[in-house]
Amino acid sequence: MGAVTLSGLRKLYGTHEVIKGIDLAIAEGELVVFVGPSGCGKSTLLRMIAGLEDVDYGTIEIGGRDVTENAPALRGVAMVFQNYALYPHMTAYDNMAYGLRRAGLGTAEVDRRVRETAALLQITDLLSRRPRMMSGGQRQRVAIGRAIVRDPEVFLFDEPLSNLDASLRVEMRSQIARLHRALAATMIFVTHDQVEAMTLADRIVVLNGGRIEQVGTPREVYHHPANLFVAGFIGSPAMNLLPAVLFRAGGAAGLRLADGRTLDWPGPAPALPDGAAVTLGIRPERVSASGAAAGDSAGEVTLAEHLGDETILHLRLDDGTGLTLKAPGEAAAAVGDRLAVRFDLTGASLFDSAGARVQPG
Amino acid sequence: MTAAPLSDARPAAQPSAALRRRTPPRRLWSALLYHAVMLVIAAVFLLPFYWMAISAFKNNAEIFANPVSWWPVPFRSENIGILFSREDFPFLRQFANSVFYAGSVAVAVCLSCSLAAYSFGCLRWRGRDLVFGITICALLLPAIVTFLPVYLAWSEVGLTGTYWPLIAPFFLGDAFFIFMLRQFFLGVPRELMDAARLDGASEFRIWWQIVLPQVRTALVIVGLFAIVYTWNEFFAPLIYLQGRENFPLSVGLFTFRSQRAVEWSISMTGAFFTALPMVILFLLTQRLFTRGLTQATFK
Numbered sequence: 001m002g003a004v005t006l007s008g009l010r011k012l013y014g015t016h017e018v019i020k021g022i023d024l025a026i027a028e029g030e031l032v033v034f035v036g037p038s039g040c041g042k043s044t045l046l047r048m049i050a051g052l053e054d055v056d057y058g059t060i061e062i063g064g065r066d067v068t069e070n071a072p073a074l075r076g077v078a079m080v081f082q083n084y085a086l087y088p089h090m091t092a093y094d095n096m097a098y099g100l101r102r103a104g105l106g107t108a109e110v111d112r113r114v115r116e117t118a119a120l121l122q123i124t125d126l127l128s129r130r131p132r133m134m135s136g137g138q139r140q141r142v143a144i145g146r147a148i149v150r151d152p153e154v155f156l157f158d159e160p161l162s163n164l165d166a167s168l169r170v171e172m173r174s175q176i177a178r179l180h181r182a183l184a185a186t187m188i189f190v191t192h193d194q195v196e197a198m199t200l201a202d203r204i205v206v207l208n209g210g211r212i213e214q215v216g217t218p219r220e221v222y223h224h225p226a227n228l229f230v231a232g233f234i235g236s237p238a239m240n241l242l243p244a245v246l247f248r249a250g251g252a253a254g255l256r257l258a259d260g261r262t263l264d265w266p267g268p269a270p271a272l273p274d275g276a277a278v279t280l281g282i283r284p285e286r287v288s289a290s291g292a293a294a295g296d297s298a299g300e301v302t303l304a305e306h307l308g309d310e311t312i313l314h315l316r317l318d319d320g321t322g323l324t325l326k327a328p329g330e331a332a333a334a335v336g337d338r339l340a341v342r343f344d345l346t347g348a349s350l351f352d353s354a355g356a357r358v359q360p361g
Numbered sequence: 362m363t364a365a366p367l368s369d370a371r372p373a374a375q376p377s378a379a380l381r382r383r384t385p386p387r388r389l390w391s392a393l394l395y396h397a398v399m400l401v402i403a404a405v406f407l408l409p410f411y412w413m414a415i416s417a418f419k420n421n422a423e424i425f426a427n428p429v430s431w432w433p434v435p436f437r438s439e440n441i442g443i444l445f446s447r448e449d450f451p452f453l454r455q456f457a458n459s460v461f462y463a464g465s466v467a468v469a470v471c472l473s474c475s476l477a478a479y480s481f482g483c484l485r486w487r488g489r490d491l492v493f494g495i496t497i498c499a500l501l502l503p504a505i506v507t508f509l510p511v512y513l514a515w516s517e518v519g520l521t522g523t524y525w526p527l528i529a530p531f532f533l534g535d536a537f538f539i540f541m542l543r544q545f546f547l548g549v550p551r552e553l554m555d556a557a558r559l560d561g562a563s564e565f566r567i568w569w570q571i572v573l574p575q576v577r578t579a580l581v582i583v584g585l586f587a588i589v590y591t592w593n594e595f596f597a598p599l600i601y602l603q604g605r606e607n608f609p610l611s612v613g614l615f616t617f618r619s620q621r622a623v624e625w626s627i628s629m630t631g632a633f634f635t636a637l638p639m640v641i642l643f644l645l646t647q648r649l650f651t652r653g654l655t656q657a658t659f660k
Binding site: 047073078081082083086087088089099103146150 | 566
């Protein structure tokens with residue numbers, strides 16, 4: 001299995017630059033997830049690694065070899081597509097065998113590898129079927145089989161679970177995770193689904209507008225977002241972003257919210273001057289209803305989403321700012337109720353006026 | 362003592378409006394009118410063919426009989442034997458020529474136009490849309506405009522009098538069929554081709570093994586169009602070919618008619634058996650044909 005190194009990667013369609021200088025090193029056997037909003041360039045980047053899009057600037061190395069100019073089949077990669085891309089006129093067997101035959105392998109070797117892979121994925125009984133005679137999940141397993149059978153250095157997944165229903169998606173997600181452990185393969189996975197990203201990834205690469213916003217483990221990206229974009233993008237519901245002003249009182253620091261209420265900042269004071277405009281980032285699960293007690297802020301419930309094990313409440317604070325909180329179980333609050341809330345600033349993030357995360361001073 | 366009724370007083374035979382299955386209001390008169398108009402239009406189109414078909418089995422006197430006879434009595438099947446044995450109208454030879462001509466053009470068109478359509482619809486290359494636009498512009502050019510220089514060119518290489526000038530140009534594509542096939546090719550998922558590239562297939566192999574099987578319907582339609590067009594083609598064979606042994610049926614029938622103007626019944630028998638293969642071909646492929654045309658229209 002091979003490591004992947006992207007250096008100064010850029011891609012232009014005419015004068016429109018869609019990939020704006022990507023530098024990324026993916027270790028051997030790592031599962032990296034590219035995540036980002038629609039049009040951020042994550043699929044284009046994956047296709048560039050696969051060799052399906054030309055690289056305008058920069059280089060791609062796979063397993064230490066510069067493959068930037070290599071044809072897709074010579075890069076040692078295999079790809080699983082969103083719509084499976086199984087050849088409709090061929091059986092599952094022929095779909096899996098096609099690449100091996102193109103590589104010049106003998107009939108016996110092709111047969112051995114196809115059947116071994118089919119056994120691994122438990123699709124042996126599907127081998128004689130054509131794609132139209134299979135369910136979505138079965139097709140996706142055959143598509144994964146087609147990738148595995150080639151024994152590539154790197155697996156590329158382009159939103160492979162998007163076309164599946166919710167329960168099948170969970171099942172396939174765990175199957176991919178098991179495959180990753182079993183094969184110890186380098187995998188690059190593109191998705192817009194944050195749950196997939198958080199559950200599958202060794203590291204997440206957050207992309208926006210053709211640039212990398214942050215690279216880190218799921219916990220790093222979730223708890224320590226590098227900037228406002230990552231803070232707002234990762235997590236569902238999204239992180240609350242509240243405008244505030246930093247003030248210093250003695251050795252400690254505090255935040256003055258837009259409604260004039262103040263909060264004590266826990267831990268070391270941020271490295272910003274007194275009076276600096278900041279944005280407080282706080283996850284919905286760190287906000288709680290304060291009941292009868294006076295809270296850190298207050299507002300009116302505009303939407304209550306009852307999910308069974310938890311309730312997501314959307315509030316409009318007195319200063320007009322929107323706020324989301326997660327309450328365990330069934331919350332009694334209803335739309336129109338007035339609610340005082342308390343902020344747990346442990347693990348909260350501060351962002352400066354440029355949107356970058358503020359480090360402790 | 363009588364028992365009190367347990368249910369309400371509504372009779373069971375008349376279910377409530379909520380339980381009754383709704384039926385759309387019948388539009389009998391509009392349906393009748395629609396079908397009447399359609400039948401008249403169909404009759405207008407079918408009448409000449411029907412007249413040709415019944416005349417094929419009459420003699421001259423019966424064809425022009427007054428009052429008109431709408432069914433051949435007696436049924437002169439011997440006309441078929443006469444048609445197939447006439448020395449001045451080598452029908453079977455000309456039929457074979459037509460089959461060869463139409464078949465060759467269909468194969469040529471399917472190969473060349475699908476290659477061009479694959480390039481225009483599935484590959485990305487600089488200037489693709491411009492070249493495609495220029496290709497489509499060729500549709501605007503009347504064939505008669507280029508006929509003389511093309512004829513002189515074929516004459517220069519000494520190939521007039523053969524089928525080369527009639528068939529060879531179709532191996533270089535045809536703007537209409539390229540346009541039509543491109544519409545189908547655009548509907549083939551790009552990921553199929555990407556998957557084949559990752560599997561190590563060349564572009565030629567992708568065209569042949571992956572894309573063409575997805576557009577079989579389109580190829581059948583294009584092939585049928587080419588066959589019908591070539592089967593009926595008159596002008597080009599008339600100009601390029603000499604000798605009735607070399608003519609296809611379209612020209613052969615014309616020359617027979619012009620030389621034997623009084624032999625209406627044999628002319629009609631010839632015309633009937635010239636048209637019959639196309640009718641049978643269409644009936645056999647009708648479903649494929651209409652399905653493919655609908656797909657192309659809504660692309």
